[in-house]
Amino acid sequence: MTEPGALDQGVTRDEWTATVVGHHRLRHDVAVIRLIGEFVPFRAGQSVEIRTAVQSEVRRRLSPALPPSLDGKLEFHVRTVPGGWLSGTLVADTKIGDEWLISAPAGTFHVDPAGDEVVMIAGGTGLAPLRAQILELARAPQPPRTYLFVGGRSPRDLYAADMLVLLAAELPWLTVVPVVERVSDPNWPDEWYEQIRAQVDVGFPADDLLEGTLADVVGAHGAFDHHQVLVCGSPAMTRATVERLVETGTPRGIIQYEGI
Incomplete structure (x- = not known):
C-alpha cells in the first residue's frame, strides 16, 4: 500500500x-x-x-x-x-x-443529447470514453438512439461483454453490436479469462457476433450521414475505420475520432 x-x-x-x-x-x-x-x-x-x-x-x-x-x-x-x-x-x-x-x-469527444442518432465504434479499450458518454446520455430525459459497435480480434477480446449486455438491457435506446475478426478464440489459454468465464454467465451469444474488422462491418451499413459518429481504438483501427466510413458516404466532418 x-x-x-x-x-x-x-x-x-x-x-x-x-x-x-x-x-x-x-x-x-x-x-x-x-x-x-x-x-x-x-x-x-x-x-x-x-x-x-x-x-x-x-x-x-x-x-x-x-x-x-x-x-x-x-x-x-x-x-x-x-x-x-x-x-x-x-x-x-x-x-x-x-x-x-x-x-x-x-479531448473533444462529445455527444449532443438533443441531437441526431449516435453511432459509436470502439476497438478494445477504446470502449472506455464511449461508455462514459453512454452513461452521461442516460442522465438525459430522452437520449438519442445509440448504436455501439464494439470490436476485438476474437470473442474473448470483448472483455466487457457482460457489462455491455446488461447495459443494453437496461437502456432501451442503446443497441450493442459485437464484432470479431474471427469467431473462434486462440488455442492458447488465458487464465484470467477462464476465471471470469467460470464466474460470469452473461455475454454475447455466438449468433450475435458479426465477423470482420470494425471497418468492414460499419462500412457494410452504408452512410451514416445524419448521425453523430465517434470512433476510438488503436491508431491503425481508427484510421481504417474512418477511411471506410468516408468511402461509404459518411461525411468526414461529422466523424469524431481518437486513437489510444
Missing part, C-alpha cells in the same frame, strides 16, 4: 489525487481499475494524464470509463501496450491503496 502523501511532492493545483479501491484483471493484458478521490473536472469522453507512486516520473493518458462524479469515483480500462513504460505495471501490479495523481483533462 502506498504511504499517505507519497506523491505530495510536486503536486500542483492542476493535479488531483485518487486512491485505488478496485483492481480487476479481466484478461492477460486488460484490467479495470477503480479509484475514489478528489473531484476531477473532466468531461465524459475526455482523457486525463495519470502518474503513480510506483513510476512517478512516467505519465500516461487514459480515458475514464465513467462520467464525472462529484463523489470522486473514477474507472479506467487499461490494456498492456507492448514496450509501454507504464501500462504493463498498471495491469499486473496495481494494488488497493495505491495513490494516483490525475491531471490535464483533454
Whole structure:
C-alpha cells in the first residue's frame, strides 16, 4: 500500500489525487481499475494524464470509463501496450491503496443529447470514453438512439461483454453490436479469462457476433450521414475505420475520432 502523501511532492493545483479501491484483471493484458478521490473536472469522453507512486516520473493518458462524479469515483480500462513504460505495471501490479495523481483533462469527444442518432465504434479499450458518454446520455430525459459497435480480434477480446449486455438491457435506446475478426478464440489459454468465464454467465451469444474488422462491418451499413459518429481504438483501427466510413458516404466532418 502506498504511504499517505507519497506523491505530495510536486503536486500542483492542476493535479488531483485518487486512491485505488478496485483492481480487476479481466484478461492477460486488460484490467479495470477503480479509484475514489478528489473531484476531477473532466468531461465524459475526455482523457486525463495519470502518474503513480510506483513510476512517478512516467505519465500516461487514459480515458475514464465513467462520467464525472462529484463523489470522486473514477474507472479506467487499461490494456498492456507492448514496450509501454507504464501500462504493463498498471495491469499486473496495481494494488488497493495505491495513490494516483490525475491531471490535464483533454479531448473533444462529445455527444449532443438533443441531437441526431449516435453511432459509436470502439476497438478494445477504446470502449472506455464511449461508455462514459453512454452513461452521461442516460442522465438525459430522452437520449438519442445509440448504436455501439464494439470490436476485438476474437470473442474473448470483448472483455466487457457482460457489462455491455446488461447495459443494453437496461437502456432501451442503446443497441450493442459485437464484432470479431474471427469467431473462434486462440488455442492458447488465458487464465484470467477462464476465471471470469467460470464466474460470469452473461455475454454475447455466438449468433450475435458479426465477423470482420470494425471497418468492414460499419462500412457494410452504408452512410451514416445524419448521425453523430465517434470512433476510438488503436491508431491503425481508427484510421481504417474512418477511411471506410468516408468511402461509404459518411461525411468526414461529422466523424469524431481518437486513437489510444
